[in-house]
Amino acid sequence: MTKTYEPVPTQRVAFLGLGVMGYPMAGHLKRAGHEVTVYNRTGAKADKWAGEYGGSTAPTPRQAAHEADIVFACVGNDDDLRSVVLGEHGAFAGMKRDAVFVDHTTASAAVARELYEAARRHELHFVDAPVSGGEAGAVNGMLTVMCGGEQAAFDRVRPAAMAFARAFTLIGPSGAGQLAKMVNQICIAGLLQGLSEGINFGMRAGLDMKLVLEVIGKGAAQSWQMDNRGTTMVDDKFDFGFAVDWMRKDLGLCLDEARRTGAALPVAALVDQFYGDVQRMGGTRWDTSSLIRRLRRD
Numbered sequence: 001m002t003k004t005y006e007p008v009p010t011q012r013v014a015f016l017g018l019g020v021m022g023y024p025m026a027g028h029l030k031r032a033g034h035e036v037t038v039y040n041r042t043g044a045k046a047d048k049w050a051g052e053y054g055g056s057t058a059p060t061p062r063q064a065a066h067e068a069d070i071v072f073a074c075v076g077n078d079d080d081l082r083s084v085v086l087g088e089h090g091a092f093a094g095m096k097r098d099a100v101f102v103d104h105t106t107a108s109a110a111v112a113r114e115l116y117e118a119a120r121r122h123e124l125h126f127v128d129a130p131v132s133g134g135e136a137g138a139v140n141g142m143l144t145v146m147c148g149g150e151q152a153a154f155d156r157v158r159p160a161a162m163a164f165a166r167a168f169t170l171i172g173p174s175g176a177g178q179l180a181k182m183v184n185q186i187c188i189a190g191l192l193q194g195l196s197e198g199i200n201f202g203m204r205a206g207l208d209m210k211l212v213l214e215v216i217g218k219g220a221a222q223s224w225q226m227d228n229r230g231t232t233m234v235d236d237k238f239d240f241g242f243a244v245d246w247m248r249k250d251l252g253l254c255l256d257e258a259r260r261t262g263a264a265l266p267v268a269a270l271v272d273q274f275y276g277d278v279q280r281m282g283g284t285r286w287d288t289s290s291l292i293r294r295l296r297r298d
Contacts, residue, residue, distance in 0.1 A: 003141035005032040008159040014038070014064040014071045016084045016091060018045045021104070021131065022074035024138045025164040029072070030055045032163035039064035039084070061085070062094035070157050071095060074104040074131075077249060078111040085115055092122045100125040100153050102161065104145070106246075108253050109175035109182075112148060116174035125153035128174060129161070130181035134242050142166040146184070148176035182254045188288070189251060189271040191225045196292035199233050209234045229289040236296075241287030248275050 011034050015026035018040040026049060030036045036055040040046040046057040058064035061084040065071045071091050075081055081103060085091050091101060101119060103112070103126070112128035119126035127149035137143040145161060145168045147154055154170045161168050171180045198221075202209045213230040216222070232238070251272040258265045274294055281297075283290050 003028060003031070003163075005163055006159075008032070008162075010034055011069045011160050012037075012067060013160060014058075014061075014068040014091070016040075016061050016064060016071065016073040017075040017080075017105075018049050019074065019076075020135050021138045022072075023049060024135075024141075025072070025074060025104070025143075026055070027053045028141045028164040029160065032160070034160060034163070037064045037068070060089040060094075061091040062089045065091040065094040065099075067096055069099055070160055071099065071101045072104060072161075073101070076105070078107050081105050081107055081111060081115070086118065092118065092124060095122070095124055097123045098125070100127060100157050102127045102129050102157050104129050104131050106130045106181055106185075106250055106253070107178060109148075109178040109257060112175045112178050116149065125150065125156075126174065127153050127157060128177040129168075130177055131165075132181065132184050133166075137166075138164065145169065146171050146177045146180035148172055148174050148178065148180075178253075179257070182250070182257060185247070185250045186254055186265065186268045188225065189247070190267050191223055192229075192288055192291050193267070193271050193274065195223075195225055195230065195233065195289070196295060199230065200292055200295040203234070225289070229287070232287075233289050233292050236293075238283065238286035238290040238293070241289070243285045244275050244278050244288060244290060245284045247288045248272060248279070251275070 013029055013034050014037045016039045026038050030053040037058050038046050038049055039058050039061050050057050116126040127147050129145050129147045131143040131145050133143040141164045143165045145165045147170045158168050171177055199209055202212050210231055217226050254268055274291055277294050278290050
């Protein structure tokens with residue numbers, strides 16, 4: 001798939017974190033015509049990216065962020081995020097006044113609010129902007145991005161961010177993007193468990209489950225997970241996609257937030273335990289659709 005970029009003013013941007021998601025996201029920014037400097041904890045990955053896309057590298061987040069209009073980040077968790085943002089070598093120490101930091105990490109709403117306040121003290125702006133769409137969405141520049149922060153900062157970064165997004169939406173104030181991503185993961189967890197049970201039930205009943213999925217996929221049971229993971233679940237293939245380890249991290253954030261707010265998440269809590277079973281089966285890096293493996297063990 002070839003991404004078509006809308007013509008927008010060239011901006012000087014930095015991208016921190018070149019993992020499965022960040023690497024292609026930064027590439028889209030460069031291909032869209034922006035001046036891009038990247039930082040990655042493993043420098044060789046940054047050098048590889050620069051060789052492929054022609055951008056610049058920096059040895060620290062602070063140096064990458066120097067003079068940038070927008071600093072994007074996509075790292076692992078709350079602590080990783082703090083490590084690239086705060087401190088002597090963090091991005092905030094190098095960003096120019098009034099610049100915007102956009103965080104695409106799936107992290108807690110609490111750390112989003114913490115860094116939003118820290119940004120204000122530095123006379124900067126902070127937008128929490130977790131993404132949905134997985135590796136394929138990042139590679140194709142078709143991510144869905146849920147944002148929390150101020151309208152003015154959101155409006156400034158949206159034109160550049162559309163280089164890797166198909167939707168870039170302000171949900172509410174700081175932390176709202178992370179909370180929306182939690183809703184997304186809660187829904188996915190329940191869908192995948194239901195899909196696992198349905199496919200396993202049908203196979204044990206002797207049905208041609210690929211045909212069944214084709215039929216019910218035209219009705220009320222249709223979902224992205226059914227369309228994109230149903231047949232691979234039938235084929236017992238899971239060596240791709242969003243890893244179980246990542247989903248457990250995300251569900252942990254959901255459950256922590258639910259304890260704080262008093263929200264009931266009985267199904268999400270149960271599916272989180274089921275993913276623990278998959279991890280113990282050796283499926284830490286399997287796609288999240290591997291939930292069905294639990295049902296096939298006997």
